[in-house]
Amino acid sequence: MGQDEDTKVLHSMGYAQELSRRMGAFSNFAISFSIICILAGGITSYPLAMGTGGGFQATVGWIVGGVFALVVATSLGQIASAYPTAGGLYHWSSILGGRGWGWATAWINLLGLIFVVASVNVGVWLLFRDLVLAGVFHMDVTAWTTLSTDPLPAGMTADQVAANNNHAYLVQVIAVSLITFCQAVCNHFGIKLTTALTDFSGYLILVVAVVLTAMFLIWGASWDFSRVTTFVNNTGEAGGGYVPEPRTALIAFLIGLLYPLYTITGFDASAHTSEETRDARNAVPRGMIHSVFWSLVFGFVMALSFVLASPDMAATAKDGANAWFNLFNNLPAPQLLKDVIAISIVVANFICALAGLTSTSRMIFAFARDGGLPGSSVWKRVSPTWRTPVPAIWLGAVLSVAATLYSPAFAALAAGCALFLYVSYAMPIAAGLLAEGKTWTEFGPFRLGIWSKPLALLTILGVFVLMYAGIQPPFDILINYAIGLLVLLVVLWFGIESRRFKGPPIGAEIAKRQAEIAAAERAVGEAV
Template identity: 25%
Template structure:
């Protein structure tokens, strides 16, 4: 096990005898502070808000929402998804408040499952979420490329934009690797500097929103005109070939399936001040913000989309580029696409930060090969070697663009569903396996906690099923959704790790019991020391606190 893990009951040296309440809580979870705590509520909220980037997700899946169920299903499923996403966010925020640690999600799974199944759940969730974040980073880089190369269609260029052509795939691979490298370069900035990346990401997302809300309707009014209210709210469509009921359900793929990533606040919890409260608030308010900003966008484009014949003929690698061209003109589409690409690169950067903290957390427990190297932290507070690992894996995933378009799309099909499945598994553990295990959280759901756990489990299980489904029927090799295959392979790998890696190597039952006991018995001791005197937080003497406990 890495030397970064400490025994929370061990004597404290005089050099480290004074720590604040964040570090004390982390110590009682079994770790010492190595990352730099500099983020506050704004950065915590911005991390999740930027990681989700609701507008980008809606653009990427808009055609799926229209083809599956039509406009009526699209806006209704968005509202339904919003309710259940907020319930899930509330559940995760409460758990995060009790266990605010880097790479939190696998820790949450271990606590939710209890000593008997905690280690198993932790292995599964750790590998599910690592797969999700790294493939998402790769798919985001490709997404930025597709926005750029779709301008070839707008301007009538002669270069092919057919993904089945190796020339296009080669160019797409080069550009995707370039965008990945740009996003990665920002991640090596120190924590005190990187907070401005969080803020810039939020600014760009809000600018994206405002330009769409203001400029696009003006452009549509001067070009092809708006769709009717009857079309926007009542039109049903079945272009998926699925049975009518399931065709309607597939709209959840384009609504609930894109609101993923608001657990990023938890992944940077060890870099957040007052983390047991601030990280939880970051998760909750980012989910609220993402839901709120998305609904006007959904309604906007149901009115501003062209007629169905025109819409179905938008065959660029990213059809939304052609839609902007129709509404705003060629020059206007360039302005929007430059903004979107820049924002997407920032979104990729934030996602890399979240993913690297997860890899860092797993490595410091000694599970990965070369864990000692991966878990090292640079003087500026960044786990730079974990960042290199994310870069390497994402770059390898991007290489699958070259053999065939199916190879890459198969891998990135698992970029969202593992996270959704992880949330469902955590809620399952809390409701069925540890229902009577008291969870002391400063951000608490109170009497709503237990019903919310059940709702979150049912919702995320349902959403996983939708995201596993093929999107077009009848199903052939080209249209097969490979997410279940990828998930199955990752799950088998996680089970093999759980079986073959000795318990003393990672997450012993004794440690899980210690985490649970620390949460239940010592939390009040920690937060009881929090006070403000002349604007300066009172420091806590660890040895005295332990003697009092």
């Protein structure tokens, strides 16, 4: 299947080939692999694993969460093969479950994608501050670091700590805004630049993960594998208060699954860039599945090295948010090697969020193209020069920064990312479960056969478990997001959108769009 066939498939779904189809199979894999980025969540969320179930949670829990992510990616891959469009989840839910289901999927997916960019960029700043500014250049970053009030730092009053924390928050807002601005600029100037960066990131993540793992094993490993087989409930004070209230072992394990599930998410980027990928019906499902599989494998080995290199498991758990940083900073490896790895980790995280912004902008573009957003006529525009959805890119950037203003804490943003994205993943899968063999009769080359419905059921069950874990303290702030979003969606749908929103084109509407498709393609084609 070549590019002409890709365009033909897109036309058959009622859409013009406005975006530039420059991505090959590896690039489609790389953009999801870059968003997953085991050097992002695999490091910044490591304290969550230690603060719930210790070494067992970080390793066995990683396998459990990673296998579940692979199930979800496989189920989504079957749908992506049938409907290779930008904003895939929204389009799939609309076709398989109806306009309202698709409209709700779009908003939940969009919120999850905004949380991806927001959480990773907060992580970029924290990593840059602690690994590069403090670790490489030996700067004092205390004034840019949030300090604990219980107990108060030695020699400081409560007012001084509050002033310091307000200053640290302001610095974080400025830093995250600048980081996001740079990512938006890269996205603005064409998919070719973004693809080059994410391709590079794919190789960078693999190399750095291997070297980082080797460093922990060579200079720190205790080779005490009992740490992997022993579950230690570190909720409460034992885990540095990362999960502040003591919980049962089962609940602790479920909360700890947010470690792999926050990390191994965002793989829908392969679907969101379907209209920029050659041979999309084959490349997109492979891109999603392979990105999850290799992240599962390399991430497990990397997490295992962290666990084996801990000099004292109880002390590491007690370190809370600083658990991984203390391990890395105290590792007796050559300083030059540590400096290079530290800078590489920050670069990989930057590109991770950059790819996340690419995915977010394509979701905004696709939803606006069907009239799903306020001001859709603006957000659906494609630059004839760069062949990118420029207004959607900048809207995604602004919204992601705004998310950090309401919830500046990394842990809450990370949990929100996992929760909302996996709910949005389950929605088209659930619709497909009910539609398969009935209204859904046209499939792509990637099929699950007899495994389709069992995997769909497993996805739905797993997402309900994740929803329960995702609203436990300290992530209970997400209840406000969830309730607010649910109420807003119900009011908007039954009050306005059920009458206004038409959804993606189907049936005779596709034929009516052919003149518009031709005009849209001429508009961008004349400028290329």
